[in-house]
Amino acid sequence: MICCLSAWELREVLGDRWDDLLTECAIYAATSRQPWSEPPITDPPALEEDQRGDIEELRECVATLDHLRAERWLAKRYRDPDFAHDYFMVATDDFEDLGHKLILAVTAWKLAKIFPPYPTLRTAIWEMTAYRGSAGSPVRSDVIERMIANNGDIESAHAVFVYDAALQAGDAEVMQRVGPPPPAAAAEGGAAAEGGERAAEGGGPTQDFQPYRLARDCGAYLKSFPVAGRLGDHRIIEAAKYNLDHAPSFEDFSFA
DSSP, X not given: OHHHHHHHHTHHHHTTHXXXXXXXXXXXXXXXXXTTSOOOOOSOOOOOTTOOOSHHHHHHHHHTTOHHHHHHHHHHHTXXXXXXXXXXXHHTSOOHHHHHHHHXXXXXXXXXTTSOHHHHHHHHHHXXXXXXXXXXXXXXXXXXXXXXXXXXXXXXXXXXXXXXXXXXXXXXXXXXXXXXXXXXXXXXXTGGGTOSOXXXXXXXXXXXXXXXXXXXXXXXXXXXXXXXXXXXXXXXXXXXXXHHHHSOOOTTSOOO
16 A cells, blocks of 8 residues: 555656556555455444544544444544544554554555545554554654665664654654654755655656565565655665665565
8 A cells, every 4th residue: 555655656757667566566465465355445334423533532442452443433533624633643652563553544644635535544544453552752863874774674664664654744743753853854844744746756766766576675665765755865765775685575475
């Protein structure tokens, strides 16, 4: 899902390679989704008149790992103007799985502007209610330098992706939870949160990108292009490419 958003953000600069990249996204989805997996649910559930929509209701859903209850919360709230704030805040209540809750919540929020909103936003609700973790910031302000020093390994790359997600959320409280932005991002004045469409621009490293089997690195190299464009540091791409070329492949694993 995150790879699909990255592909969409690069559509203007990839030209003829975009169709090939979409094929790789489809292959990645097909190989990671088991045939017994639940089919997509497109319609919100029916709600009782007393259905709660406050942020503490969603937190209780996460605490009890009750995704069906959380779906009802989503159905109650997803059209509200202040929905995104609560959605992102609960996603930053813990940073287990390398901060994936926030990354997926921001991804779903952006994709919900393209696809039907309820089923798209529901994906992050399932992520939030799949596990519980400890509170606390997952990364430090030198996050980009650490990714480069670690040759783009998956943990240091995800720390950069969490920062990028927080900036795109455009919410000061969310950003405060994640931590101070990297120097390059701070210099941008939060421009990354505005649209997220300013991906790596043509004529730069994007011209060298070739679609590949995304499961090899969980799509990190692909994701590094729009992230590097937003954070203003193409060394992120170089580090992700080194990891792709030298780290063990995850291609034989199932991510369902």
